[in-house]
Amino acid sequence: MSKDRLTISLSPHTYSGFSIEKMMYGVVIALLPALAAGIYVFGFSALLITLVAVVSCVACEFLIQKYLLKVPVRALDGSAIITGMLLAFNLPSNLPLWIVVVGGIVAIGIGKMSFGGLGNNPFNPALVARVFLLISFPVQMTSWPKPFAVDGVTAATPLGILKEGVGAGTRVAALMPEMPSYMELFLGKMGGCIGEVSACALLIGFVYLLWRKVITWHIPAAMVGTVFAFTGILWLADPVKYADPVFHILTGGVMLGAIFMATDYVTSPMTKKGMVIYGVLIGVLTVLIRTFGAYPEGVSFAILIMNAFVPLINRFCKPHRFGE
Amino acid sequence: MTKRTKTFPQGGIHPKDTKLSADRPIEQAALPETAAIFLSQHIGAPAKPVVQAGDKVKAGQVIAESAGFISTHIHSSVSGTVLKFDTVMDHSGYKKSAVLIKVEGDEWLEGIDRSPEIKTEITATPDEIRQKVQQAGIVGLGGATFPSHVKLGVPDGKTAEFLLINGVECEPYLTSDHCLMLERGQEMLTGVRIALKAIGINKAMIGIEENKPDAIAHLSDLTKDDPQIEVVPLKVWYPQGGERQLVKALVNREIPPPPKGLPIDVGCVVLNVATCFAIYEAVQKSKPLVERVVTVTGKAVKRPSNFLARIGTPLAQLVEAAGGLPEGTGKIVSGGPMMGKSLPTLDVPITKGTGGIVLFPAAESKRKETVECIRCGKCVSVCPLGLEPYLMMTLADKDLLERAEQERITSCCECACCVFICPSNRPLLDHIRLGKTKVLNLMRARQKT
Numbered sequence: 001m002s003k004d005r006l007t008i009s010l011s012p013h014t015y016s017g018f019s020i021e022k023m024m025y026g027v028v029i030a031l032l033p034a035l036a037a038g039i040y041v042f043g044f045s046a047l048l049i050t051l052v053a054v055v056s057c058v059a060c061e062f063l064i065q066k067y068l069l070k071v072p073v074r075a076l077d078g079s080a081i082i083t084g085m086l087l088a089f090n091l092p093s094n095l096p097l098w099i100v101v102v103g104g105i106v107a108i109g110i111g112k113m114s115f116g117g118l119g120n121n122p123f124n125p126a127l128v129a130r131v132f133l134l135i136s137f138p139v140q141m142t143s144w145p146k147p148f149a150v151d152g153v154t155a156a157t158p159l160g161i162l163k164e165g166v167g168a169g170t171r172v173a174a175l176m177p178e179m180p181s182y183m184e185l186f187l188g189k190m191g192g193c194i195g196e197v198s199a200c201a202l203l204i205g206f207v208y209l210l211w212r213k214v215i216t217w218h219i220p221a222a223m224v225g226t227v228f229a230f231t232g233i234l235w236l237a238d239p240v241k242y243a244d245p246v247f248h249i250l251t252g253g254v255m256l257g258a259i260f261m262a263t264d265y266v267t268s269p270m271t272k273k274g275m276v277i278y279g280v281l282i283g284v285l286t287v288l289i290r291t292f293g294a295y296p297e298g299v300s301f302a303i304l305i306m307n308a309f310v311p312l313i314n315r316f317c318k319p320h321r322f323g324e
Numbered sequence: 325m326t327k328r329t330k331t332f333p334q335g336g337i338h339p340k341d342t343k344l345s346a347d348r349p350i351e352q353a354a355l356p357e358t359a360a361i362f363l364s365q366h367i368g369a370p371a372k373p374v375v376q377a378g379d380k381v382k383a384g385q386v387i388a389e390s391a392g393f394i395s396t397h398i399h400s401s402v403s404g405t406v407l408k409f410d411t412v413m414d415h416s417g418y419k420k421s422a423v424l425i426k427v428e429g430d431e432w433l434e435g436i437d438r439s440p441e442i443k444t445e446i447t448a449t450p451d452e453i454r455q456k457v458q459q460a461g462i463v464g465l466g467g468a469t470f471p472s473h474v475k476l477g478v479p480d481g482k483t484a485e486f487l488l489i490n491g492v493e494c495e496p497y498l499t500s501d502h503c504l505m506l507e508r509g510q511e512m513l514t515g516v517r518i519a520l521k522a523i524g525i526n527k528a529m530i531g532i533e534e535n536k537p538d539a540i541a542h543l544s545d546l547t548k549d550d551p552q553i554e555v556v557p558l559k560v561w562y563p564q565g566g567e568r569q570l571v572k573a574l575v576n577r578e579i580p581p582p583p584k585g586l587p588i589d590v591g592c593v594v595l596n597v598a599t600c601f602a603i604y605e606a607v608q609k610s611k612p613l614v615e616r617v618v619t620v621t622g623k624a625v626k627r628p629s630n631f632l633a634r635i636g637t638p639l640a641q642l643v644e645a646a647g648g649l650p651e652g653t654g655k656i657v658s659g660g661p662m663m664g665k666s667l668p669t670l671d672v673p674i675t676k677g678t679g680g681i682v683l684f685p686a687a688e689s690k691r692k693e694t695v696e697c698i699r700c701g702k703c704v705s706v707c708p709l710g711l712e713p714y715l716m717m718t719l720a721d722k723d724l725l726e727r728a729e730q731e732r733i734t735s736c737c738e739c740a741c742c743v744f745i746c747p748s749n750r751p752l753l754d755h756i757r758l759g760k761t762k763v764l765n766l767m768r769a770r771q772k773t
Contacts, residue, residue, distance in 0.1 A: 013657050016744050319704060322572075
């Protein structure tokens with residue numbers, strides 16, 4: 001009898017087998033359809049940018065953990081890979097590679113590790129880097145390659161066309177002939193960032209995440225639903241000035257943001273109620289920035305602003321306490 | 325069935341069943357050489373011993389008397405000579421006072437009916453029932469060991485509407501209640517009718533999880549002509565065997581939070597199936613609670629078994645009867661894997677609250693490395709009481725006890741769903757238990773001043 005080797009510990013004595021790695025690599029798998037769509041639409045450069053972003057994120061995390069913080073290295077737990085992929089998905093495919101590396105360093109170094117690493121960062125690291133790059137390199141960050149085009153040909157994004165056209169006083173209906181059809185928008189034939197163009201591919205990833213129980217429907221549904229409802233109200237009130245709601249949810253970063261960025265565990269609320277409020281407010285801010293702000297697209301800013309409110313939401317959105 | 329089976333709506337998990345001993349019949353365990361019987365096997369005041377070293381006792385004889393309303397008698401489970409009073413390690417790992425009895429033969433106290441005949445006619449009055457139940461030393465056999473006679477009387481100002489019978493057995497591995505429902509169904513149902521009579525109501529529901537279809541079918545068949553008792557199949561969902569979850573699942577009412585809230589506050593009385601069987605034996609056969617069904621199981625156990633064993637039998641003897649301690653056993657758990665306690669030795673006697681022991685191989689015994697919380701919120705989503713385990717752990721760590729009290733740390737039932745699901749392997753419940761104890765002390769100190 002191996003009496004001396006008995007383990008004494010408090011309950012439970014059995015576990016689900018969930019782990020950070022399983023969840024994170026689940027997200028990586030869910031991102032692959034969108035990556036494939038990005039490569040299909042923008043070519044090999046989309047893959048190259050994604051690889052550079054992932055490698056710079058993972059390398060940056062490795063170096064900081066090993067040499068700066070001197071803590072156990074967990075750079076391959078999957079979270080840095082996700083940050084790299086999401087950063088790349090938020091970049092145009094013709095961006096110079098050194099800017100991508102800068103983005104990776106900002107994402108991991110400033111966005112994540114400076115707060116203590118995984119679990120402690122208040123803001124989504126990939127979005128911190130994207131906004132940093134957008135402000136630092138506005139020209140490179142807003143020149144979008146034309147889909148299925150040879151190198152060097154650029155085109156405006158649908159939201160860019162909308163913003164400029166409406167700003168110049170053109171009717172929305174008159175701008176529509178310049179735009180891709182809804183089916184093209186759904187499949188991803190438009191100018192934009194690498195990972196955001198194909199709503200179809202992103203939705204496949206969403207279904208996978210729901211099936212694997214990595215995320216719940218609350219944040220994506222609340223956010224996309226709010227964008228749809230809010231732009232729908234504006235469109236019904238004045239179709240001359242405002243685009244229709246289907247156009248709004250299929251363009252820009254709404255799908256990518258709702259499914260993969262706003263649902264980031266670390267920077268989103270803990271309760272279902274909180275998640276719905278968070279999703280709704282991101283939707284409202286997105287539409288406000290798109291239609292009344294200076295930028296044609298507002299998903300990144302909306303999510304970052306709401307990240308700041310997450311502790312407050314957690315403080316006030318409690319689950320239903322049993323028996324009360 | 326087209327209707328969705330019932331369960332409780334908030335939180336919960338589905339651990340793997342692993343009911344290895346489900347098809348094993350109940351076997352009579354051999355008598356121990358020495359029985360160690362604890363003086364306190366119930367919640368409430370410990371019983372006062374009425375025998376001395378050297379006394380001859382018979383099986384079923386009272387050896388310690390109830391010390392108040394919330395207390396019960398303790399009986400000798402064997403016949404023989406009282407050796408001494410000593411302290412013996414119990415399932416909590418602490419040494420507790422016990423009576424050690426050297427077993428000689430198997431002589432029972434007169435008046436105890438041990439024949440297999442089933443007596444279904446109930447002649448005792450409600451008062452007689454409560455008295456018999458208290459004298460038989462019956463406590464909640466689901467594990468909480470609350471004296472049952474207290475539950476059979478409705479306190480002033482409260483009304484009972486439903487008697488809810490817990491046949492859920494939601495812990496993985498354990499099968500003692502399952503076997504009892506299959507093999508002692510008629511007796512158990514008579515116990516339910518006795519309890520109904522004592523409480524003075526006529527509606528009982530037996531909740532059984534769907535992973536025991538044979539028990540559901542058997543009891544439904546036995547109760548098809550009895551409008552008083554309804555068998556309700558429940559979805560397999562842990563911790564449905566918890567009182568609060570069972571009441572919610574069966575009658576959709578929420579018991580107010582502890583320490584004050586009880587099932588009777590929402591018109592319910594909850595009894596475990598094994599308790600009902602014990603009530604039957606006490607009232608119909610005058611037999612006190614001196615034996616119970618104990619599951620001995622584990623993946624490496626040669627013959628996972630269900631034993632009918634005398635209280636005070638050492639676990640080592642039951643493990644031996646199940647094929648011996650498997651090579652490479654790394655953990656011995658008394659109770660189920662979700663809420664059971666790990667033991668340092670098999671030299672622990674079974675008590676009224678012992679439903680089973682599970683032996684885990686070394687590979688499944690160690691905890692995994694804890695990493696940083698990633699704030700995924702899974703612990704919040706699985707908590708059946710609507711608490712936020714991640715937050716309570718932090719508050720307990722930082723000794724922010726008043727804040728922890730506001731966050732309802734005292735509502736925690738320690739079901740361990742949060743630890744089960746946590747992807748970072750965080751020991752949430754260890755910290756919550758500590759915080760809960762501190763908060764309860766704080767509340768008691770406040771009450772005094």
